[in-house]
Amino acid sequence: MPSLPRVTAAALTASTVLLSMLMPAGSAAAAPPSVRLIGETIVPHKLDYRGTTVGGLSGIDRDPCGGGYVVISDDRSYQQPARFYTAEIPVHAGGVGPVTFTGTHPFRQPDGATYPSPALNDGKAVDPEEIRVDPRTCRYWWAQEGNRPATPEAPDPVIQPSIQQADRTGRYRGDLRLPSNYEITMADRGPRRNQAVEAISFDGTGSLLTSAVEGPLIQDGPVPTTGHGALVRVTTQNRGGHVLAQYAYPLEPIFAEPTPGSPWAPDTGVPAILAHPDDPTRFLVLERTYVDGAGYKVRVFDATTLGATNVRRTDSLAGAPVRPMRKRLLTDLHDLRLSTVDNFEGMTWGPRLPSGERTLVLVGDDNFYDKESTQVIALALSGRW
Template sequence: MLRNPIHFGRPKVILTLSLCFALLMTGCSLLHVSTESRLFLNLSASFLGEYDLPQSDFKGTTVGGFSALSYDRQRDRIYALSDDDTNPRFYTLNLNRQDLSNPSITVEDVTLLADPLKTETAPASLDGEGIELTHQGTIFVASEGNIAAQVPPRLSEFQLESGLWTGDLPLPKHYWTLNEDGTKTLGVQPDRGLESLAINAEGDRLFAALEAPLTQDTPLSTDRPYYSRFLHYWIGEPEPLLISENLYPLDPPMPGSQKYGLSDIIPVDDGGHFLSLERSYSPSTGYSAKIYQMVTGGATDTSRNHDLSLDSQSIAPTLKKQLLNLSDLNIELQNLEGLILGPYLEDGSRSLILVSDNGFEANTPTQFLLLRLEQKAQSST
């Protein structure tokens, strides 16, 4: 005996509601895809060629340890920063791209950087990890600092031709705070400080980012998000000014990883679109690297947030989307640290150039990768 009578009209209502719900969810999904397509640029990157530069001697210096690149469009030359804190310098390189599948690099010059903070007690005060050319004929260098020697991270400006120091940009206090006894409780981690440096096409904005979370931001477990800090400066007239700081979401370290983090950033336009390079290393799998699109629109300004552990739930980070997994190129990757937008190619597309840091190992060449970056019209859907 049925306790409840069957009403034949009820399934129609349920079916109608189900269809409406399905359409609503489909609409939400399409809305998400449409929003994402408008948020990120329609970019693609393809591999063109690889070149290995053997370690060599040039004008009394060792050519190697490249940690960053900067492209001089007027001179069609590349500046490569050498990660040698005892003798900071950068090299002028000429990229021969007549055969894109087999590019070549020629070392033309070396410029020593004169650091006024270098003393007998602090001989390694400039540990260069990022380099960027300005419109005023100077270069900025990002230094990650030396915790053991109590040398803070720095954003320093030098003359391009002479290498003479002209000044430093101010950094937020939460990047480097020493206690009275000399111990450090807030700030960059050892060898994981300022790593990325970039300037927009107009030349009035500078961007810098950390390789890894600040000491106070480091999550206690791998199921919590890892955030690097991303700085945005005004460097035009009348004087430099920190505009904002945002969070960059890092890929969590894989089990067994000994190195991981954000290696470089480059602006694609003046609309808050960037490319970022993340790399990691594991003894079992070697080096891996990925290029992401990154957008800053809607990200929370964290310049007043000294410690993310106190308040991170309400903070909106920058967003990223994978552009290219370099491990899919089926070539042996080295320790890729530098990424730049290089010269335009014959078809009108832009080149992407990556460089590795060989750690001044004589038998390990410096790896250069040449990619094509293409942008298509945004999808209307």
């Protein structure tokens, strides 16, 4: 195995390219696995299902308990109460879909009430982003980003990110204690606005839960630009919330400059992470970037924690010499000849094909915007999966 470079958050321009070539022989196949598109299907825009508006689908998981899939909407109770859906999504060698929704339930607070709209400013709103099925109990674990006010003077309250448990009807069943550096403070520490916990994944046994913040913590350095990437934290905890390790994942630089004079800054981050079913050190990581004038770029990386520095006790990654997680590009969705590449945010394993290939199912968040789509695609992965 080649020696691992130590880098800082400010030195990620060439190092990210180097890191992508350094997957360890013991964790991944010597040759990159091949990826092919099985098919895609589009959910109708603002589909009405049981009195709810289907959209904002930002997380998906295959359900080994009840069959089918569970998907989460990132509607913050603006349209209807924060909720999830169950669905049947056929995946086979000849294609994917159509998507048939089979149920929906709102998430509930500990007192049984649904979550209110942020417009109430009562500090009880949530920003749902990811959902996973507990392989041991069949309950749902879901992550929400909370809220960091745009400025200290802004009228909206601080709402802490959380990972909660819910039963299969959405009733509250507990919280996972998050690392202290995931806490939003107004002292220039913690997750940035809309860049908190957006990715969680169980290992194959259900013993470990790994989470990733979408972007770099404030104390860990600046957000990516076209000139440099950034380091984001990936945390592995046991079911009781004890932090076992925390790693630095190298986020790619921005792929293009926005339209001159654009009021919209580039938006990039990690919206989903997916543990290998048989290797708790290996993950698929989804990176999604939007640049005004250039559109979306969505890539899936094969990454490992083997050899990476445990940064659990590192207060700031800015200037700290750390060995980040190593990764290599698995696929760029623009290379798959899709009808379009929009805001993909959810990712889960699908069934194995008769060929032996493992499938990967991704879902897109249309932001309830008619210029974007709720895409569902299936990929086939060959190699050591």
